[in-house]
Amino acid sequence: MKTKDVVIGITTAILLLVIAIAIILGGTGWTPLTEIRLLAKFYLENCFNLFDKNYWAASPEAVSAMLWDYRGIDTYYETAVFFLAVISGVALFRIAEVKVGAISSMRRELGLSIIVKTVTRIAFPLIITVSASVALHGHLTPGGGFQSGSMMAVAFLTAIAAFSRYFIEENLKLTKDNFLTLRSVGLITIAILALAPILAGSIALMQNQAKPWSSTPSFPEALGILWTAGSIFYYNLAEFLTVGAGFTLLFLLISIPEEEFRRILRL
Amino acid sequence: MTWTNYIAGLAALQPFLAIFAAFALPLISLLAKRRQIWECFTLTILLINFALSLIVFYYMYNFSCKPLLYAFGSWPPPIGIVYTIDRGASLIGLLINGLVLTAMIFSIRYMEHEGGTQWYYTLMLGFEAGMLGCVYTGDIFNLFVMLEVMSISAYGLVAFRRETHEAVEAAIKYAIVGSVATTIYFIAVIFAYGSFGTLNMADLALKLKDSTLPITGPPIGDILIGSTVFLTLAFWALSLKAAIAPNHFWLPDAHPAAPSPISALLSGIMVKVAIFALMRYMLTIFKGTIPTFPVVELLNYTLITMGVLSTILGSTLMLVQRDIKRLIAYGTILNIGYIAMGVGLANLSGLVASLFHIVNHAIGKALLFMAAGAYIHVTGSRDLDELTGVGRRMPFTTAAYLVGALALAGAPPLSCFMSKLLLFKAYLESGWLAPLVVVIVLTSVFALMGYLKVFYHVYAKQPTRDISSVKEAPTLMVVPLLVLASLCIVLGIAAPIIVDNVIVPGALSLLNTQDYVLAAQEAAKLIMEGG
Structure with missing residues (x-):
């Protein structure tokens, strides 16, 4: 073992010890906390308070209300973090107009056994359906855009593992650019939703429901009989597309065989 | 409507707009395959942002001696996230916008032989947004998010010349060190929220003086320990981002490996953004507030x-x-x-x-x-x-x-x-x-x-x-x-004139905890009055 490793190990241990002691001494509030923090209580009491709509977010799901309404701009920028991370990946793997998939002759033999393939064929649409339901119910039940998007990407990941990436590109006819487009559409939707109050003539970015102290009108709480919690439903839907397509894009990129990537880099 | 301010709104619009443009640029690059279009688009957005920051700067120095507050989603502090723009922040904001604009113009010819410049400009827009957000924000968790936006774009930009192995190696090193720093900052935020029960910077400053904004109430944990751990960890994380020795070791690899205009931004302004955040904590929020320790x-x-x-x-x-x-x-x-x-x-x-x-x-x-x-x-x-x-x-x-x-x-x-x-x-x-x-x-x-x-x-x-x-x-x-x-x-x-008219008022605004807190208190009055 090198001295450097020992130093890093000891430093980490000291850091963890200090943090642990600080927590025991009440640095993060007394543990166990007997009451909910007042700010959390405020969110819980107000996110779907039908009797006092001054502070409400029209969403029975408190977490979604916090994510897309009370602290909405954080989520907007967190989406940007994920977006930029994927873009960094795309920039690293940029391949100028060269078709991937030259070894097409052996494509039939790619992938796992017929049992796995069949199971994946069955599971694939089911995973997509579940992920969509999580997204569509994000403002009502636990879930939301990021979770459902990750689930959707898992469906594509299983397909990549079971069939190889060429299956997605050629049988499903979904290329890297398709996912990029899908993702951009989701992202731009989020940005436009956030800008909507500005377009309505106020300065409140990302405002959802009307406030007594703000002249901006509310997002409609429901679309016909469909409760949308103002803008939260749309945000979740757009985030679902964004995250799902973003992750799938990354999976597609990292499943380019290294040899092939090197060959293209050398061209 | 005085509590959430139009001018501060123009400041809040800058990072928002940059990210919006970054969202749109990949789609534009798919529709129009000419790099001139991508360059024009980026340039337009950066010019708009520069103009906005110029307005904010001009207004702050001529018409407003107090910090201005902008509340996202119309949520007054401490419910929602606020940007608090004071003279110091408007000055650094102008600097960021000016430099990014210059670097972008320089990049047009500098990157002419490179492929994939749409990703380069996308990351550049994200980079600008991250830096601006770090400077303008009045919320400790939002600062974490903006640090991430800034850092993630920086990692991508350092690795942009992926055909040189130094660039990729430097980016990996930088990304590991940088992520450790942001994670440490995140742990710091947990301590601040855990003990104070709030994420608003002005509310933190108030709680240290036995006062509070509405809703959040008195501190929950031991604020002495909470603020000590928070400050120490945040100090460490931000000094790493700012590359102050002995936390400088990543910089000589990362900064030269990036394309030169990006090196100019990383060295020129990104490390200063971290220092500015440190100033905000040590001089505005926590200054002389914990007498016992x-x-x-x-x-x-x-x-x-x-x-x-x-x-x-x-x-x-x-x-x-x-x-x-x-x-x-x-x-x-x-x-x-x-x-x-x-x-x-x-x-x-x-x-x-x-x-x-x-x-x-x-x-x-x-x-x-x-x-x-x-x-x-x-x-x-x-x-x-x-x-x-x-x-x-x-x-x-x-x-x-x-x-x-x-x-x-x-x-x-x-x-x-x-x-x-x-x-x-x-x-x-x-x-x-x-x-x-x-x-x-x-x-x-x-x-x-x-x-x-x-x-x-x-x-x-x-x-x-x-x-x-x-x-x-x-x-x-x-x-x-x-x-x-x-x-x-x-x-x-012109240093004497600039120091007297720009730098000293900026520094005074950074040292003025009272006015900083007052801006948040005025906005929070809405909650007491019920609208």
Whole structure:
């Protein structure tokens, strides 16, 4: 073992010890906390308070209300973090107009056994359906855009593992650019939703429901009989597309065989 | 409607717009495959942002002596996230926008032979948004998010030249170190929220004085321990982002590996954003508020020690570099040391010196990196020995480089001379820390030697190879250089006016905890009145 490793190990241990002691001494509030923090209580009491709509977010799901309404701009920028991370990946793997998939002759033999393939064929649409339901119910039940998007990407990941990436590109006819487009559409939707109050003539970015102290009108709480919690439903839907397509894009990129990537880099 | 302000809204719109544009650019690049369109689009957005920041800056310095508050989603603090714009923030915001704009114009020709520039510009827009958000925000968790936006784009940009293995290696190193720092900052935020029960910066400052904004109530945990751990961890994380020694080790690899305009932004402004966040915590929020345990004072002395260490390390290591960009990157460590020394004094004169040096160094360092970029663009080499004599065939670039080098080394009457003089004065007045002025003088001499070494190689020395094909850099690269060079001169000559009218009010606004808190309190009154 090198001295450097020992130093890093000891430093980490000291850091963890200090943090642990600080927590025991009440640095993060007394543990166990007997009451909910007042700010959390405020969110819980107000996110779907039908009797006092001054502070409400029209969403029975408190977490979604916090994510897309009370602290909405954080989520907007967190989406940007994920977006930029994927873009960094795309920039690293940029391949100028060269078709991937030259070894097409052996494509039939790619992938796992017929049992796995069949199971994946069955599971694939089911995973997509579940992920969509999580997204569509994000403002009502636990879930939301990021979770459902990750689930959707898992469906594509299983397909990549079971069939190889060429299956997605050629049988499903979904290329890297398709996912990029899908993702951009989701992202731009989020940005436009956030800008909507500005377009309505106020300065409140990302405002959802009307406030007594703000002249901006509310997002409609429901679309016909469909409760949308103002803008939260749309945000979740757009985030679902964004995250799902973003992750799938990354999976597609990292499943380019290294040899092939090197060959293209050398061209 | 006075509580959430239109002018502050214009500040909030800048990072929002940059991210919106970043979202849209990949789609635009799929629809229109011409790089000119992507460049025009990016340029337009950056110009709009620059104009917005100019308006905010002008308004803050002429019409508003108090910080302005902008509430996202119309949620008053502490329910939602607010941006609090004071004069200091508007100044740094203007600096960020100006430099990113300059770097972008420089990039048009610099990146002309590279593929995938749509990703480059996307990341650049994200980078700008992250930096602006860090400066404007009034929320400790939002600062974490914006640090991430800034850092993630920076990692991607450092790795952009993925065909050179140094770039990828430096980016991986940088990403690991940077993620550790942001994670540590996140743990710090947990402590702050855990003990104080709020994420709003003004609310933190109030709770330290036994007061509070509505809703959040009194502190939940032990705020002494909570704020000590928070400050220490945040200090560590931000000093790592700011590359103050001994946390500077990642910088000499990461900054030179990026394309030159990005090096200019990383060295010129990104490290300062971290220092600015540190200023916000140590001078605005937590200043002199925990009488029983002098954590802020201890951290101030730590900052001075680290600053001194940075200046010594940076200046001596500069002298032995052979790679032009690496040499300039060590200069950043040196100058960040000066800025840290000024902040560590925690008084007005130290802060004025630091703030002025932030501005001067940002412009000077951006100039040097871009000039180095021009040499590299023309000759294709970063090695000083291979650059010998090319300066004679590139008179404008070399003239700009010389101005920047002399300015950074502290030659009168150029810009950094004035800020170093202010730092010198601040230390002379500081009592027992006065001997540290020796460090300032000595390291400046080293810096001069280091920067002139480059000048000697590219201009004075006889060329070792045939340079007859070397031509002056393209106009689009020379113009930004000349603009920055003239700024170096103007900031030096007009220093007394600028210090009195811009820097001192900016520093005063950063030190004014009372007005900062008042802005949040006024907005929070809405909750008490129920609208």
